[in-house]
Amino acid sequence: MMPKIYITRKIPVPIIKHLEKSCDVSVWEHEDTPVPRDVLEEKMGEIDGLFCLLTETIDEEILSKATKLKVISNMAVGYNNIDIEAASKKGIMVTNTPGVLTETTADLTFALLMTTARRITEASAFLRAGQWQTWSPMQLTGQDIYQSTIGIIGLGRIGEALARRAKGFNMNILYHSRNRKLQAEEELGLHFASLEDLLRKSDFVCIMTPYTTDTHNMIRKEHFQLMKDSAILINTARGGIVNENDLYQALSLGQIWAAGLDVFEQEPVSLDHPLLTLPNVVTLPHIGSASIVTRMKMAEVASDNLLRVLNGEIPRHVVNV
Template sequence: MKPRLVVTRTMPAPVAARIEAAFDPVFLDISGRFDPESLLDALDHAAAILVTPADRIEAGLIARIPVDVKILATFSVGTDHIDLVAARASGLAVVNTPDVLSFATAEAAMTLILMCARRTGEGERAVRSGQWPGWTPTYMLGTSLEGKTLGILGMGRIGQALARMAAGFSMRVIYHNRNRLAAAQEGPATYIADEADFLAACDVLSIHLPGGAATRHWLNPARLAKLRPGVIVVNTGRGSTIDDDALIAALKSGQVRAAGLDVFPAEPTIPPGYLDLEQVVLLPHLGSATEETRTAMGMLALDGIEAILAGQDPPNRVA
């Protein structure tokens, strides 16, 4: 018999086809907020679960997962939606999807940087609404990226991919990490060890921090005050890393020129203060949203599930 796999959300077609072929699938196809009870109701005789970042798998839920379920796979690199301590304590293996989404997420960050610098969201809205008055020398002037300094906060695989892209736009690239990377990983970027020096040098700040208590509201009023006036702030990491009230105030004061946000602390709810600010670009968590990347993510998650069920220890195991 094929092992039963419970899948919380609709998967890309190639991933769904592989699930149909290799497993006895239960597709919940949740489209809104995650309902833990609907997952628990589907777990009879299940061996594995495939969840997404939109599904919070907390300790209380893990305690109720039947012992026959051997593995929980997440369709993401991040695991802050899963209580890994509880998973380890219960013997539930957890795998994620590293590496395959780095370039796509860096593309999304670069898209936001360009949109903020060149005011393309504002311009597109003006054209669609019939508010474009026609070409004039001073209409909707943005700023060029050429010669500007991009500061990358969190120089993991995504940050490294973004650094290479930004160099193609003739940007100077700096980064700040807990630790300096090996020279081969730095690429065109220069390490700035002192946080205050790093912030003061940024014309653009791109945030690539993981979620969790240690990084919650990292971008707070004190750090915003250290940024160069007129800075652009972009976040494709986790919404929890920004103090939204503080960023909104900085946008209104002009301390921050523009912001490009792909992630939010209580998705799909957007902090309402952003909605009336023309200089803010808001995207619906599109970081990894390419056909190629989402398919690769699903395949990697399934690789991990199959390995665990076969008694192996896959490289993408995180608990």
């Protein structure tokens, strides 16, 4: 009998067909809405493997419904949506998809930095609203990127990839991380800094650290008070790392100049969220890895992880070992 797996969202058809060769596959067919919790609970008692996204909260209560589940394959680098400890206690292997989205997410991060600094979306809206009547010396002026200082908080794979892009703009690159990266310092000309020094000196502060209990609300009121009033905050990591109420106040009071956000603490973000009312905030719907090639690769890695566990093999990317 083929193992049963459940996929919590429509993924590329070739991946589904590949899985169907050796598994009994069920898919939540509603592409634009997450699988309801009651449906997921019902499925958990039937399946050997779960292929899920960050949109699914796989907590201890959900896992208590799993009677024969062997693997949770998360189609993401992060896995804060899964109770790792509870999964481990039940002997369920959890996997993720690191590496494949590094360059794509770094591309998006630098694009968001440039868009925010040069007020691109604001300028486009200005033109489309018919407000462009003449040229003016200070009209829609933004911040320079070339030879400015970028501060990267969290120097993992994506942080290093962002640093390579910043080097191409001849930026002074500061970073703060739990551990110093001496090889990266030598190769890319990076400078290690305390969090406080990085915030004081940076023109652009880029959040690239994983979201954990230690990094929850890591950037808050006292940190914005350290930053330049011309500084720009960029967050493409996780929304919960930044205290959004404090960010709103800092932007409203002019303590910092602007913010570019691809992530929010609650996603999808509510349309009445205060940050969405500010003209100096560029907002995106969590599209850091959203290129066709990368999303296909992520699905391929997630399916490979899942199949390896079901075949009694060790997957390439295991979280809870």
